[in-house]
Amino acid sequence: MTTKWTSVFYTTFINDTRFEILKRYDRLRMIGSGAQGVVCASYDRLLERDVAIKKLSRPFQNVTHAKRAFREFKIMQIVNHKNIIGLLDAFTPQKTLEEFQDVYLVMELMDANLCQVIQMDIDHERMSYLLYQLLCGIKHLHSAGIIHRDLKPSNIVVKSDCSLKILDFGLARPSGAALMMTPYVVTRYYRAPEVILGMGYQENVDIWSVGCIMGEIIRGRVLFPGNDHIDQWNRIVEQLGTPTQEFMTRLQSTVRNYVENRPRHAGYSFEILFPDVLFPNVSSVQMDLNAGQARDLLSKMLVIDPERRISVEGALNHPYIRLWREESEVNAPAPNSYDESFEQQDRTVDQWKDLIYSEVKNYETINRNQLDALIRTIRDESTE
Numbered sequence: 001m002t003t004k005w006t007s008v009f010y011t012t013f014i015n016d017t018r019f020e021i022l023k024r025y026d027r028l029r030m031i032g033s034g035a036q037g038v039v040c041a042s043y044d045r046l047l048e049r050d051v052a053i054k055k056l057s058r059p060f061q062n063v064t065h066a067k068r069a070f071r072e073f074k075i076m077q078i079v080n081h082k083n084i085i086g087l088l089d090a091f092t093p094q095k096t097l098e099e100f101q102d103v104y105l106v107m108e109l110m111d112a113n114l115c116q117v118i119q120m121d122i123d124h125e126r127m128s129y130l131l132y133q134l135l136c137g138i139k140h141l142h143s144a145g146i147i148h149r150d151l152k153p154s155n156i157v158v159k160s161d162c163s164l165k166i167l168d169f170g171l172a173r174p175s176g177a178a179l180m181m182t183p184y185v186v187t188r189y190y191r192a193p194e195v196i197l198g199m200g201y202q203e204n205v206d207i208w209s210v211g212c213i214m215g216e217i218i219r220g221r222v223l224f225p226g227n228d229h230i231d232q233w234n235r236i237v238e239q240l241g242t243p244t245q246e247f248m249t250r251l252q253s254t255v256r257n258y259v260e261n262r263p264r265h266a267g268y269s270f271e272i273l274f275p276d277v278l279f280p281n282v283s284s285v286q287m288d289l290n291a292g293q294a295r296d297l298l299s300k301m302l303v304i305d306p307e308r309r310i311s312v313e314g315a316l317n318h319p320y321i322r323l324w325r326e327e328s329e330v331n332a333p334a335p336n337s338y339d340e341s342f343e344q345q346d347r348t349v350d351q352w353k354d355l356i357y358s359e360v361k362n363y364e365t366i367n368r369n370q371l372d373a374l375i376r377t378i379r380d381e382s383t384e
């Protein structure tokens with residue numbers, strides 16, 4: 001039975017998407033879709049657990065898709081942290097490179113993405129715990145040399161027990177060559193000023209996104225819903241105020257020209273941007289979990305100038321967050337570094353196809369051996 005489950009495929013349709021998957025994975029139901037394809041919940045009959053399966057349809061169809069799929073697949077294999085989604089299995093139903101079409105990634109199953117949580121009224125404990133976990137996940141990615149730069153609620157998933165995991169690994173290092181070929185609309189609301197303005201960036205670029213997400217949970221709507229980069233920038237300065245002249249000097253001349261010639265805005269205080277009425281009641285158990293501390297943290301994260309913005313470590317030590325601190329979560333051993341230069345190398349679509357195919361086949365072999373060993377152990381234990 002086990003071999004049949006782990007080597008025989010069956011076909012099923014989820015809405016209009018064809019899933020050709022191992023017999024081991026049963027009871028598929030659609031739970032989401034993104035730029036890369038459809039995601040289903042499923043049940044792993046072999047290891048008797050719920051999983052999520054993402055179908056990457058022809059991930060090599062263009063260089064943008066290929067880079068993203070490759071990046072996701074490689075990073076998922078190197079990171080191992082409770083606040084980052086883990087890869088449980090990966091396979092392709094095709095048997096040869098010529099036939100190669102699709103990759104399926106099997107992951108831990110979560111209950112909802114953060115967009116759904118934003119719609120709910122959550123108390124300070126939950127908000128602070130969600131933010132703590134998000135910061136732990138970000139810190140772990142940073143320790144592998146991965147600076148995300150594109151965190152958004154749809155790429156963060158949660159369970160009803162309030163556990164949280166980051167789903168994707170953000171933007172590849174800018175290379176200029178990767179034109180966005182997909183017609184899929186990209187959400188830019190959470191991108192930091194330094195990304196919008198094409199400046200250099202450091203780790204706290206991801207803190208801006210955390211600030212946008214926290215602010216949205218409190219306000220119940222997107223803070224800076226720009227239609228494009230220019231509109232995005234305008235919305236930021238209208239609320240937070242035009243940055244200092246010294247900040248302007250760090251911009252490239254064309255960008256600086258534009259930014260300096262915009263009308264000046266004084267911005268609003270955080271008491272006005274996030275008035276008391278928007279916040280939940282003070283926690284009865286944790287006095288630091290109140291509107292004042294939440295607003296203080298927000299005011300340190302939503303700072304246009306990255307040099308004045310709080311660091312990840314600073315946010316983890318803030319009174320609104322630090323009560324959850326566990327060293328094993330905050331400073332988990334760093335994974336192997338991810339070599340981003342690999343993505344920068346120029347490859348044709350056929351070369352990407354070849355590379356992704358061999359990566360998946362290689363993974364299948366290693367994973368199959370590990371699985372066989374696991375099954376033998378379980379059998380031995382049950383006959384002892």
Ligand code: AMP
Pocket residue numbers: 031032033034035036037039052054085107108109110111112113154155157167168
């Ligand atoms: P993605 O294609 O990775 O951007 O995922 C699209 C959507 O599918 C997400 O916004 C989630 O709502 C859902 N999703 C993806 N992976 C999972 C997972 N492991 N558990 C639960 N939901 C997921």
